[in-house]
Amino acid sequence: MHPRIEDYALIGDEQTAALVGRDGSIDWLCLPRFDSPACFAKLLGTEEHGHWRIAPRGARLCTRRAYRPDTLVLDSDWDTPDGTVRVTDFMPQRDRAPDVVRVIEGLAGRVTVHGELRLRFDYGSIVPWMRRSDGHRVAVAGPDSVWLRSEPPVRIWGEDFATHSEFTVGKGDRVAFVLTWHPSHEPRPALVDPFEALDSSVEDWRAWAARCRYRGPHREVVVRSLITLKALTYAPTGGIVAAPTTSLPESLGGVRNWDYRYSWLRDSTLTLQALLAAGYHEEAEAWRDWLLRAVAGKPADLQIMYGISGERRLPEYELPWLPGFHGSAPVRVGNDAVKQFQLDVYGEVIDSLSVARSAGLPVRPHMWRVQCALLEFLRTAWRQPDAGLWEVRGRRRHFVYSKVMAWVAADRAVRTLEEHPHLDGDLDGWRAMREEVHREVCERGYDPDRNTFTQYYGSRALDASLLQIPLVGFLPPDDPRVTGTIDAVRAELSCDGLLLRYDLGHTDVDPLPGEEGAFLACSFWLADALHLTGRTDEARELFERLVGLCNDVGLLAEEYDPVTGRQLGNFPQAFSHLGLVGTALALDGGEKAG
Numbered sequence: 240m241h242p243r244i245e246d247y248a249l250i251g252d253e254q255t256a257a258l259v260g261r262d263g264s265i266d267w268l269c270l271p272r273f274d275s276p277a278c279f280a281k282l283l284g285t286e287e288h289g290h291w292r293i294a295p296r297g298a299r300l301c302t303r304r305a306y307r308p309d310t311l312v313l314d315s316d317w318d319t320p321d322g323t324v325r326v327t328d329f330m331p332q333r334d335r336a337p338d339v340v341r342v343i344e345g346l347a348g349r350v351t352v353h354g355e356l357r358l359r360f361d362y363g364s365i366v367p368w369m370r371r372s373d374g375h376r377v378a379v380a381g382p383d384s385v386w387l388r389s390e391p392p393v394r395i396w397g398e399d400f401a402t403h404s405e406f407t408v409g410k411g412d413r414v415a416f417v418l419t420w421h422p423s424h425e426p427r428p429a430l431v432d433p434f435e436a437l438d439s440s441v442e443d444w445r446a447w448a449a450r451c452r453y454r455g456p457h458r459e460v461v462v463r464s465l466i467t468l469k470a471l472t473y474a475p476t477g478g479i480v481a482a483p484t485t486s487l488p489e490s491l492g493g494v495r496n497w498d499y500r501y502s503w504l505r506d507s508t509l510t511l512q513a514l515l516a517a518g519y520h521e522e523a524e525a526w527r528d529w530l531l532r533a534v535a536g537k538p539a540d541l542q543i544m545y546g547i548s549g550e551r552r553l554p555e556y557e558l559p560w561l562p563g564f565h566g567s568a569p570v571r572v573g574n575d576a577v578k579q580f581q582l583d584v585y586g587e588v589i590d591s592l593s594v595a596r597s598a599g600l601p602v603r604p605h606m607w608r609v610q611c612a613l614l615e616f617l618r619t620a621w622r623q624p625d626a627g628l629w630e631v632r633g634r635r636r637h638f639v640y641s642k643v644m645a646w647v648a649a650d651r652a653v654r655t656l657e658e659h660p661h662l663d664g665d666l667d668g669w670r671a672m673r674e675e676v677h678r679e680v681c682e683r684g685y686d687p688d689r690n691t692f693t694q695y696y697g698s699r700a701l702d703a704s705l706l707q708i709p710l711v712g713f714l715p716p717d718d719p720r721v722t723g724t725i726d727a728v729r730a731e732l733s734c735d736g737l738l739l740r741y742d743l744g745h746t747d748v749d750p751l752p753g754e755e756g757a758f759l760a761c762s763f764w765l766a767d768a769l770h771l772t773g774r775t776d777e778a779r780e781l782f783e784r785l786v787g788l789c790n791d792v793g794l795l796a797e798e799y800d801p802v803t804g805r806q807l808g809n810f811p812q813a814f815s816h817l818g819l820v821g822t823a824l825a826l827d828g829g830e831k832a833g
């Protein structure tokens with residue numbers, strides 16, 4: 240049976256990540272970076288598209304699994320009739336080359352363990368040549384070379400275009416496999432000591448987690464979310480991927496399958512705010528500097544997303560040989576939303592730079608110049624229709640959330656000037672813009688008959704992003720239009736207590752076929768809005784429900800289907816986890832993160 244999305248756990252080295260199933264199989268791994276082609280793509284296909292399974296012979300699923308507390312080191316325990324073994328999976332801090340380490344340890348009895356490694360480069364399409372060298376198994380095809388070794392050496396043989404291994408472990412025995420990638424034209428990199436690497440990975444993650452400022456009752460899930468956000472950060476540049484996967488579907492069997500292995504300004508700026516609020520200034524600074532490099536250039540050329548090193552071209556294409564997760568085709572690489580005009584991004588960038596300044600991150604000389612240039616562009620651009628934050632592939636509209644975020648851009652720039660009078664800027668002009676946007680949104684984006692803001696000017700449709708109106712300070716929480724909007728959104732977009740982004744069935748905003756699940760980030764926003772408007776008991780109840788949707792190792796995808804009780808969409812998703820951190824901080828820490 241093909242695993243569910245929530246059957247996976249994440250391991251990673253802050254340059255790429257892998258998904259490990261409860262059946263002991265690594266079904267997704269892109270090497271050497273998050274956005275490189277996958278060498279294990281069973282997640283979106285079959286075993287023939289590449290995977291690496293290690294499990295007791297004849298066993299199907301592990302008995303229990305958990306991350307070691309405050310780390311990204313995963314222990315999966317298998318109870319068998321012959322005894323118990325633990326498989327510990329992790330990726331050590333990167334030196335020159337990426338390594339995946341799997342340590343098998345006997346806990347009781349004597350258990351025979353079988354390994355099957357099926358490497359398929361370029362998203363499951365290339366069967367490499369295999370050879371032996373110095374006790375290693377070496378796979379080579381085109382630019383990729385992967386080396387496998389075990390410590391101590393165990394029986395390894397090739398069969399059926401896969402590499403098999405089998406060995407028996409008794410109590411206290413340990414066997415480690417190390418899989419190392421490097422460019423095929425270069426010599427093999429230095430060997431990693433798997434047991435030392437395990438100890439230092441545990442230590443490094445614990446030291447990092449200890450810096451978390453949140454001390455409330457949800458510390459375990461908050462730290463898990465922060466570790467996940469850290470794992471989604473590409474350490475060499477500070478860029479943050481929205482998720483480490485492509486094409487996990489928004490509805491099973493559907494076409495809403497997108498590549499999230501890129502850095503969205505929206506998701507990343509909100510991540511920066513969550514990291515700052517939780518006390519992680521270094522990571523926030525690294526991302527802020529990534530942002531300043533990525534957006535350099537004409538403000539009109541600002542993109543809504545970039546590659547993890549700031550690349551601008553991310554052309555979208557399909558991989559027809561991959562059938563997709565549970566048949567959800569097409570599988571896409573690249574993302575055409577990169578070409579979209581989304582107004583809100585200006586607001587989010589300007590806001591996060593202001594938050595970074597207020598939080599005391601070292602100021603970069605050109606930071607204010609970037610904010611001014613973006614705002615100058617926005618001074619006329621805010622009047623244009625856009626694609627909206629949900630990146631719908633229909634015609635452009637005057638989305639209310641987009642305009643609200645244009646207000647945020649002007650508001651944060653005005654406030655920065657007021658607080659730092661030595662900075663240059665058109666204070667009067669920006670104040671005038673702020674007022675004009677506010678007036679227009681309240682006139683054209685509000686439906687007085689139903690006492691609610693609407694998805695776009697003149698429409699009757701609603702949108703969960705309207706919950707941001709009080710959260711960003713556009714209107715005070717006790718304004719009747721705010722409470723009216725919260726109630727209306729809740730009444731129309733609730734799906735078993737969680738929230739849909741918008742109503743797919745009754746508008747022509749989104750021309751794609753198919754349904755989708757409840758959007759988890761929006762459900763956290765509902766909890767935030769309820770809390771802000773004094774309905775804290777309801778907010779807490781919703782928050783507890785959302786925390787309960789995390790899988791057994793604390794991870795969330797983008798969406799959840801309350802009917803089938805299954806997670807949907809790319810996994811794990813930064814947007815969902817930063818929602819969790821933000822709401823926990825707001826409820827328990829008196830602060831708002833994002």
Ligand SMILES: OC[C@H]1O[C@H](O[C@H]2O[C@H](CO)[C@@H](O)[C@H](O)[C@H]2O)[C@H](O)[C@@H](O)[C@@H]1O
Pocket residue numbers: 481495497498499503505506574575576628629630631632814
């Ligand atoms: O559902 C349509 C769109 O879905 C993706 O966008 C979503 O994910 C982004 C990254 O987390 C997020 O920033 C955006 O708000 C979400 O709607 C996809 O990337 C788009 O191409 C697609 O049109």
